Amino acid sequence: MSDRAYTLFEEQQKARGINVEQVKSKLKALKIETPSWGYGDSGTRFKVFQKVGVPRNPFEKFEDAAQVHRVTGLCPSVAIHIPWDKVDDYSKLKSHAESLGLSIGAVNPNLFQEEEYMLGSVTNADASIRRKAMEHLLECVDIAKETGSRDVSLWFADGTNYPGQGDIRKRKSWMLEALSEMYKALSPHMRMLIEYKFFEPAFYHTDLADWGMAYNYALKLGPQAEVLVDTGHHAQGTNVEHIVAYLIDEKKLGGFHFNSRKYADDDLIVGTTNPYELFLIFYQIQNAGNDSDAGIRQTVDNIAYMIDQSHSIERKIPAMIRSVLNVQTQCAKALLVNHDEVEEAQQRNDVLGAEDAVRRAFEFDVTPLLHVIREEQGLPLDPMKAYLESSYPQEILARGKGGASW
Amino acid sequence: MSDRAYTLFEEQQKARGINVEQVKSKLKALKIETPSWGYGDSGTRFKVFQKVGVPRNPFEKFEDAAQVHRVTGLCPSVAIHIPWDKVDDYSKLKSHAESLGLSIGAVNPNLFQEEEYMLGSVTNADASIRRKAMEHLLECVDIAKETGSRDVSLWFADGTNYPGQGDIRKRKSWMLEALSEMYKALSPHMRMLIEYKFFEPAFYHTDLADWGMAYNYALKLGPQAEVLVDTGHHAQGTNVEHIVAYLIDEKKLGGFHFNSRKYADDDLIVGTTNPYELFLIFYQIQNAGNDSDAGIRQTVDNIAYMIDQSHSIERKIPAMIRSVLNVQTQCAKALLVNHDEVEEAQQRNDVLGAEDAVRRAFEFDVTPLLHVIREEQGLPLDPMKAYLESSYPQEILARGKGGASW
Amino acid sequence: MSDRAYTLFEEQQKARGINVEQVKSKLKALKIETPSWGYGDSGTRFKVFQKVGVPRNPFEKFEDAAQVHRVTGLCPSVAIHIPWDKVDDYSKLKSHAESLGLSIGAVNPNLFQEEEYMLGSVTNADASIRRKAMEHLLECVDIAKETGSRDVSLWFADGTNYPGQGDIRKRKSWMLEALSEMYKALSPHMRMLIEYKFFEPAFYHTDLADWGMAYNYALKLGPQAEVLVDTGHHAQGTNVEHIVAYLIDEKKLGGFHFNSRKYADDDLIVGTTNPYELFLIFYQIQNAGNDSDAGIRQTVDNIAYMIDQSHSIERKIPAMIRSVLNVQTQCAKALLVNHDEVEEAQQRNDVLGAEDAVRRAFEFDVTPLLHVIREEQGLPLDPMKAYLESSYPQEILARGKGGASW
Amino acid sequence: MSDRAYTLFEEQQKARGINVEQVKSKLKALKIETPSWGYGDSGTRFKVFQKVGVPRNPFEKFEDAAQVHRVTGLCPSVAIHIPWDKVDDYSKLKSHAESLGLSIGAVNPNLFQEEEYMLGSVTNADASIRRKAMEHLLECVDIAKETGSRDVSLWFADGTNYPGQGDIRKRKSWMLEALSEMYKALSPHMRMLIEYKFFEPAFYHTDLADWGMAYNYALKLGPQAEVLVDTGHHAQGTNVEHIVAYLIDEKKLGGFHFNSRKYADDDLIVGTTNPYELFLIFYQIQNAGNDSDAGIRQTVDNIAYMIDQSHSIERKIPAMIRSVLNVQTQCAKALLVNHDEVEEAQQRNDVLGAEDAVRRAFEFDVTPLLHVIREEQGLPLDPMKAYLESSYPQEILARGKGGASW
Numbered sequence A, B, C, D: 001m002s003d004r005a006y007t008l009f010e011e012q013q014k015a016r017g018i019n020v021e022q023v024k025s026k027l028k029a030l031k032i033e034t035p036s037w038g039y040g041d042s043g044t045r046f047k048v049f050q051k052v053g054v055p056r057n058p059f060e061k062f063e064d065a066a067q068v069h070r071v072t073g074l075c076p077s078v079a080i081h082i083p084w085d086k087v088d089d090y091s092k093l094k095s096h097a098e099s100l101g102l103s104i105g106a107v108n109p110n111l112f113q114e115e116e117y118m119l120g121s122v123t124n125a126d127a128s129i130r131r132k133a134m135e136h137l138l139e140c141v142d143i144a145k146e147t148g149s150r151d152v153s154l155w156f157a158d159g160t161n162y163p164g165q166g167d168i169r170k171r172k173s174w175m176l177e178a179l180s181e182m183y184k185a186l187s188p189h190m191r192m193l194i195e196y197k198f199f200e201p202a203f204y205h206t207d208l209a210d211w212g213m214a215y216n217y218a219l220k221l222g223p224q225a226e227v228l229v230d231t232g233h234h235a236q237g238t239n240v241e242h243i244v245a246y247l248i249d250e251k252k253l254g255g256f257h258f259n260s261r262k263y264a265d266d267d268l269i270v271g272t273t274n275p276y277e278l279f280l281i282f283y284q285i286q287n288a289g290n291d292s293d294a295g296i297r298q299t300v301d302n303i304a305y306m307i308d309q310s311h312s313i314e315r316k317i318p319a320m321i322r323s324v325l326n327v328q329t330q331c332a333k334a335l336l337v338n339h340d341e342v343e344e345a346q347q348r349n350d351v352l353g354a355e356d357a358v359r360r361a362f363e364f365d366v367t368p369l370l371h372v373i374r375e376e377q378g379l380p381l382d383p384m385k386a387y388l389e390s391s392y393p394q395e396i397l398a399r400g401k402g403g404a405s406w
Helices: A002-015 A020-029 A058-072 A090-099 A115-119 A127-147 A168-185 A211-221 A240-249 A275-289 A294-301 A316-334 A339-347 A351-363 A367-376 A383-388 A392-399 B002-015 B020-029 B058-072 B090-099 B115-119 B127-147 B168-185 B211-221 B240-249 B275-289 B294-301 B316-334 B339-347 B351-363 B367-376 B383-389 B392-399 C002-015 C020-029 C058-072 C090-099 C115-119 C127-147 C168-185 C211-221 C240-249 C275-289 C294-301 C316-334 C339-347 C351-363 C367-376 C383-388 C392-399 D002-015 D020-029 D058-072 D090-099 D115-119 D127-147 D168-185 D211-221 D240-249 D275-289 D294-301 D316-334 D339-347 D351-363 D367-376 D383-388 D392-399
Strands: A077-082 A103-109 A151-154 A191-195 A225-230 A253-258 A304-307 B077-082 B103-109 B151-154 B191-195 B225-230 B253-258 B304-307 C077-082 C103-109 C151-154 C191-195 C225-230 C253-258 C304-307 D077-082 D103-109 D151-154 D191-195 D225-230 D253-258 D304-307
Touching: A002 A020, A002 A367, A002 C002, A020 A316, A020 A367, A058 A077, A058 A090, A058 A316, A058 A383, A058 A392, A077 A127, A090 A103, A090 A127, A103 A127, A103 A304, A115 A127, A127 A151, A127 A168, A151 A253, A168 A191, A168 A211, A168 D240, A168 D275, A191 A211, A191 A253, A211 A225, A211 A240, A211 D211, A225 A240, A240 A253, A240 A275, A240 A294, A240 D168, A275 A294, A275 A316, A275 A351, A275 C275, A275 D168, A304 A316, A316 A351, A316 A367, A316 A383, A316 C351, A339 A351, A351 C316, A383 A392, B002 B020, B002 B367, B002 D002, B020 B316, B020 B367, B058 B077, B058 B090, B058 B316, B058 B383, B058 B392, B077 B127, B090 B103, B090 B127, B103 B127, B103 B304, B115 B127, B127 B151, B127 B168, B151 B253, B168 B191, B168 B211, B168 C240, B168 C275, B191 B211, B191 B253, B211 B225, B211 B240, B211 C211, B225 B240, B240 B253, B240 B275, B240 B294, B240 C168, B275 B294, B275 B316, B275 B351, B275 C168, B275 D275, B304 B316, B316 B351, B316 B367, B316 B383, B316 D351, B339 B351, B351 D316, B383 B392, C002 C020, C002 C367, C020 C316, C020 C367, C058 C077, C058 C090, C058 C316, C058 C383, C058 C392, C077 C127, C090 C103, C090 C127, C103 C127, C103 C304, C115 C127, C127 C151, C127 C168, C151 C253, C168 C191, C168 C211, C191 C211, C191 C253, C211 C225, C211 C240, C225 C240, C240 C253, C240 C275, C240 C294, C275 C294, C275 C316, C275 C351, C304 C316, C316 C351, C316 C367, C316 C383, C339 C351, C383 C392, D002 D020, D002 D367, D020 D316, D020 D367, D058 D077, D058 D090, D058 D316, D058 D383, D058 D392, D077 D127, D090 D103, D090 D127, D103 D127, D103 D304, D115 D127, D127 D151, D127 D168, D151 D253, D168 D191, D168 D211, D191 D211, D191 D253, D211 D225, D211 D240, D225 D240, D240 D253, D240 D275, D240 D294, D275 D294, D275 D316, D275 D351, D304 D316, D316 D351, D316 D367, D316 D383, D339 D351, D383 D392
Parallel strands: A077 A103, A103 A151, A151 A191, A191 A225, A225 A253, A253 A304, B077 B103, B103 B151, B151 B191, B191 B225, B225 B253, B253 B304, C077 C103, C103 C151, C151 C191, C191 C225, C225 C253, C253 C304, D077 D103, D103 D151, D151 D191, D191 D225, D225 D253, D253 D304
Antiparallel strands: none
C-alpha cells in the first residue's frame, strides 16, 4: 500500500508542478534541535509531576536525545542549559554526545533561578546582582567555545510585577550594557540569539517583551546578534508568521523555539493546537528561501530550529518524537506550496485563488512522502512505533523517579 | 489636616445626597477573609523564591493573619487549604485562631498536588483516583464541620492538555457525580462555593472553565451550592462585573477570590492593575444590595470576600495588608455612587450623564473617610505603617527561610 | 488517478477499522444553510466595498444561493434576515426558492439598524422601544410560519459602551420578558435559537455575552429554546469545542453560525484561520452522535449548520462555495476518527496515544472521498471550478454595482 | 468649599514634597488636539446612527471644536482628515480656524475608502493603485504646508484577510518605498508620525501591525519620522506604557491617539475603561521629562497629544469635552507622583514601597487643583456644565440630521 501511495503522491505533485526530488532533498536536510531540559521533569506552578525513567544527569539526557535522533533522523544536536547541564568537563560531555552521534547545540544561560534574581538579573537595580548575571553570561560564552556551539540563546525572565516597581528605561539601558559586553566576548563564528516574551514570570512588564525590542537590541549590537522566535511568546491573536517574514526580510531571524499553546505560554507539543500556523510559518520561510537576495537566502539557511517545551504530563521521549514529527510534517506540507501559482494569484489580486493555492498544500497527506524519505535514509517508517517497541522505554525505568527537573 | 479633610469630605458628600453615616456603617461591616496560603512562599513555574520569616505551620500562619487583622480591622477569618493546613486536631487550631481574635473561614480542598491527579482528580478516567478525590472532598466537609466553617470552596485543576486526551462529556458527568455526593454531605447551614477558571494548569480544556459551567452545576445541586468568582480566572476582555451582577440576580453568587492580573491568572495584589474594575464590581454589588427583592439583598449580604493571591516577590504580610486596603478603598469609593442619579440618567438614556455619575464616585479621595472609621474603630490610621513600625516584622525573622510553600 | 486514489483511501481506512460506507452516507446527509445576506455587500466600519453583480433583492439572493447548491449539493436552504429580505408576499419568495430547488431556512430578526435601537432594543430603558422590538420579534415568528421555517435565530446587539450606562440587571429581566413573550408565539414544531456574542457592537457589556447566558435563558424558556454557537463570538483562547460538547450534553445545542477569525469577530471564511478547530468541533459532535442516550443523538441530528460571514473583499458566490467546502472537508476528516481507539487510549490514560488517534484523522487527505461522493451524487468533482467555468459569473455582471448590502 | 479644598490640597501636596506651582504650570501647558472627524457621525460596521446637530462641513467642525476649547482651554488645534476635510481653499479654512482661536493640527491622509484600496493602498499588488496612494500622501504633505501643520499622521488600513492573499515581504518593501518618497517631500520642520495597529480592517495580517514595525520604518527614514501610539491599537494584555517609555528612550515617540477600549479597537472615550493605564502612561512621560538627557526631554516636549475616537452613541461635543477632561485629570494625577520617592524605593528593591509611591498619586482627588487652574485661566470650573448650559447645544439642532460621517 505504501509504494502505491507514494507513486500516486508523486504523480499528483508532479502534475501540480512540484519538484518532488527537491522537496525530498530539502526534507532530508531539515534538522531540529531538541533541548536537554525537555527530557527532564517539568510542570506548572501548581505541581511538577515526577516520572519514572527521567534522566538523572546531562549524560543521560543526551542518551535520551539520541533515541529521538535514532528513530527520526532529525535531531543531531541538543541544546544545553547552564547550570542545569553544568559539568566539570565539557569536553567529556562533548565526547559523550559525539559517541551517540550527536553534537552540543545552543547554550542557554539561566538567569531566573538564583535567589538574587527575584527582581531581575541583568536589569536588577542592584549593580552587584547585575554583575553576577553578567559573569554567568560570559561563562556561557566560554562554555559555548568549549562545546563548539555556534549559538548562545538568551531568554531573560527580567521584568516587574507592579507599576513603579522598576525604572523601565534604566532597566532598558542595563539590558543593553549586558548584551553589549557579552557580544564582545563572542568568537567571530558565534551568534547571540535574543528571545523575547510577552509575559511570565514577570506580570506587569517584561524587559524584553516583543520582537521589536529583541530586534532593536540585535540592530544595535551587530551582525552576530539575531532574534529568536518562541512560537508561544506572543499575545493572543498575534500573526507569528508575519513576524517571521519580517525578521527574515531584515536578515535578523536567528531561530525558533517551537511549542504550541492555546492561551498563554503553555509550552505544549508543537503542532497540536493550530497546526496550520506552523505550516504558515514554514510557508513564509520557504518563500523567503527562494528570494533573489542572497543575504535573505543565507538567513533562511541559518535558521536554528529548536524545540522548547515543558512536558508536564507526557512521557518525555515520545513527546519529543511527536514534536519533531509534527514539525517535519508541516515543513513537508509547506514544501508542496506552488509559489508561482500563489504569486500569480496575488498579482491579479485574486484573493480566493491565492488563499486556495496555499491552503491546498496543507490538505495533502504527506505520509507517503515521509515514508519514502525515511526509507531512503534507513530510518523506521513509523518512528514512534519504533521507539515504543524498542527496549529503551523499559530500560530507563531502572532510573526510578526523581530525575532532573526545573 | 486630617480633621479638616474629613469635615470637607463629609460636607461634599452630603451636598451630593450621600448618607455618610450609612457609608461608614457599611464600611465598618466589610470583612475580607485572608487565605492561610497567602502567608507562605509561592511563585511561578520558574521559581519559588524563599523568604526569611515565612510561617512554618498553620499556627504561625494564623499568627501572621492576626497581624493583618490587628492593623486593618478587616480580616477576622482565615481560609485554610487541606492538606497544606492539615493538623491532627482542628479544635486546637480553632482555639488558636480564637485566641488571636480570628475564626477559621472557608475550607479549600486540594486536588492537584498528588501524583495520581496528574490527569484529573474527580474527572480522572480511573475510577479509583476519582474515589480518592471524592474521599478528600468528604474529608474537607468533615473538617469544615469541626472548624465551624460555613463555606467549602472548590477549585478543580482538572482538565486536559490535548484534543482527544479526555472525554469531555464523560468528565462532565463525573464532575457532577462528585459534586452531588459532596453536596449531600453538607450540613444545612453550609455552602459549597464552586470556582471556575479559564485555563491553567490545564491548557487545552478545563472541566470547569467558566461561570456558566459553575452556575449550571450549582443549579443542579440546589440552594446550598453557589458560584465563586475569582477575579483573575477569565479570558482577556471579559466584563467581570457583568458576571457578578448576573449571578447576584440569579441568587447564585457565593463569594470572591480577589486578585489582580494583566495577562493570565497572575495572582497579583488586587487593585494594582485596574482598580476601576474592582470599583465597578462593588458598584454592581451595592446596586443589588438596594434591590426590592429580599432574596437578592440576602445574596449580597452573604457574599464571602476572600483574597487569593500568590505573593512571589512581595513580603507576605505587607502584601496582604495592601490587598485588603485596596479592597476597602474601592468598596468605599463605590459607596459614594449616587444610585438615584445614575438611574435617572439611565432612564432618560443619557449615556454621558450615567457614566459620569458612576465614574465621579471613583475620583473622590476616600482617605479622610477611611481615617475616620479607623479612628472610630480604634485602629491605626495608616495600617501599613503601623505594621512596619511594629516589632513583628523583626520577630518573624527568627523563623529563618524555608517556611510553608506550595 | 482519481479512482486509484479512492481505492487506496478506502483500503487505508478499512484497515483502520473505519466504516467507509457509513462515512459516505453521513457526508451525503450533511446540509449547510447559507445566509441570504452573505450574497450581498458587507464590510467593516471603515468601508463597505461595492461589488459588481451583487443581488439586488431577495429573489436574486436565492438565485445566487441556488448556484452554491447546484455545484456543492450541500446547501438546500437559505436563511433570511428581516427586514433585509422583507417582501410583500412570502409565499411568492417561498415558491421562488422551491423553483430553484431551495427552501427558506432560519428567519433572523434585525434589531440593530433602526435609529431607536441605538441604546438597545429589547433591553432599551424606553418601554416603547422595547415594545417596538417585541413586535418585530413577533412579526418574525409570523414570517417563519408563512415560510415554513423551523428556526428563528436571535442575535441581539444590545449592550452598553460605558460603566453605568445601563442597569445590567434590569436589562437582563427585560431580555427575559421579550424572549418569554416570543417563545409563547412559537408553533410546537418551531425552535428559538439564542445566539450570544462576547462584544461588538456593544463595547462595555453585551446583554447576551456568552453561552452561559444564552443557555440560562433557554433553560428558563423550555425545550423549544436552544443555543446557537457562532464560532467567532468568543474571547481569545476560548475552547469552542468544549462549549459545543457541553451544550450537546445538556441537549441545548440548536445550531451553528460558522465563520473564522484570528482576533475579534472577523467573520472570515470558515476554516481559513484554524481548520483544526473546525475539525475538533465536528469530532465532538460525532462523538456525541454515537451516544447511548437517544436524547443526545436527537440533539445532534437536529443541529442546524449555518454559515454567517461578512465577505468584505471576496467575490460572494465563490466565497460561499469555499466556505461550505471547508465545512465539508473538516466534517469528512472528523468522520475518520476511530472513536474506539481514542476511547481505549483515554481509558488507559495514554495522553499521546489519544491525541494521536484524533490528530491522525485530521492529517488524511479526504479529496478522494469527496470526489467519490460527489460523483455518486451527480455533482461536479470540483465545485469551485464548475462554478467559475459556468456562465453565471458573467451573467450577474449585468446587475451592475450597488446591490443589497448591510 | 472650593477654596478650602484647594488650600487643603496644596498643604497636603507640599507636605509630600510636591512643587504645586510647577504642577500647575505644567497642567496649564497641556494641549490636546481634537480630531475634526470626532465631531461627525461614526459607528460600527452594523450601523452609523445619525445625530441631529452634527456639523455638515469642515467649517462647522471647527466651530464645534472651538466650543470644546472655549470651555476647557485645552484644545487649541484640530486635526484634519483628507478627503473628509477637503476644501477648495485651505487658507480660508485656516483663517476660519484662527478666527475661532484655533489652528489646524495634524493632517491625516485617508487611504481606505476608495474602491481601489480594497486590497491595499501603498502595498497593493497593483502598481497604479500604489501610485494613486502615493499621490494622495504627497497631496497631504502639500496641504500640511498650506495649513502650516507640523505633523502628518499616517495610519494605513493595508493588510490581508487570508494566508497567501498577499506577499508579506513585497508589501513591506512597497510600504518603505512609499514612506521614503513621502519623507523626502517634508519640509525640514515637519514630522511624519507613523501609526500602527494590531488588526482591523485587515484580519489576517496588517502591514504595519505593531510599534516595532513603525519604529523600524522611522529608523530607516530619519529624524523627522516618529511613531504614533494609538492607545487602542494593541493586543489584549499589552503594556502600553512600556512601549511609550521605550519609544521615548529611543527619541522616537511622536504622539498619541487617545481612546479607550475593553476588547478590540473600540474607540471609546479615553479614560473610561481603565483610567489607571492612562495615568501610568503619563507617569512614564513625566518620568522621562525629568531625564538628564536633553534629547529625551525634547522628545517629551514635542509629543503630540491627540484624541482619536468614534462616538457612535454619544453626543459629539460633550463626548469630546469628557475625553479631554479625562486626559487632563490623569495627567494631573501623574504630576503628583513623587519621583524621588519612587526612585529610592526602586533602588532598595522595595517592591511594595515603589508601587505605593506611584499608586498613591492616582488616588488623590485633583478636582481642587483643576478648579484653581481653570479659575486662573478664566475658564469655567465645570467645563461640561458650562457647555451644556450654553446656547450652543440648542443652536446646532438647526443643522438637522445627516451631517458629516465616515
